[in-house]
Amino acid sequence: xxxxxxxxxxxxxxxxxxxxxxxxxxxxxxxxxxxxxxxxxxxxxxxxxxxxxxxxxxxxxxxxxxxxxxxxxxxxxxxxxxxxxxxxxxxxxxxxxxxxxxxxxxxxxxxxxxxxxx
Numbered sequence: 001x002x003x004x005x006x007x008x009x010x011x012x013x014x015x016x017x018x019x020x021x022x023x024x025x026x027x028x029x030x031x032x033x034x035x036x037x038x039x040x041x042x043x044x045x046x047x048x049x050x051x052x053x054x055x056x057x058x059x060x061x062x063x064x065x066x067x068x069x070x071x072x073x074x075x076x077x078x079x080x081x082x083x084x085x086x087x088x089x090x091x092x093x094x095x096x097x098x099x100x101x102x103x104x105x106x107x108x109x110x111x112x113x114x115x116x117x118x
Contacts, residue, residue: 038107042115045099053092060085 060082067078100115 035107038103039114042099042103046096046115049092049096053089053096056085056089056092060089 063078063085064082067075067082070078
């Protein structure tokens with residue numbers, strides 16, 4: 001075995017040691033990071049989705065009203081688009097209501113999921 005082969009084995013061993021040390025340090029904070037990320041996701045959902053739902057409701061009204069002053073084919077398409085906007089708003093509101101209990105049920109072994117912010 002030449003000098004290059006020994007150097008390669010030394011680099012591989014050093015990498016393995018450093019990687020295992022890094023995994024040791026990250027394993028202790030991984031549980032806290034996961035709980036923190038889930039709580040942040042819940043906070044984001046509860047702060048963003050009600051605004052999106054309200055905008056979709058307003059957009060549905062504008063689309064429906066605009067479709068009523070146009071021809072029959074456009075009116076039919078506008079009704080479909082307005083219905084799609086209303087459905088999207090309803091789904092957004094449903095997600096806001098159900099987000100915390102579902103996340104709490106899924107990640108109950110990691111601790112509590114807080115949707116109140118930090």
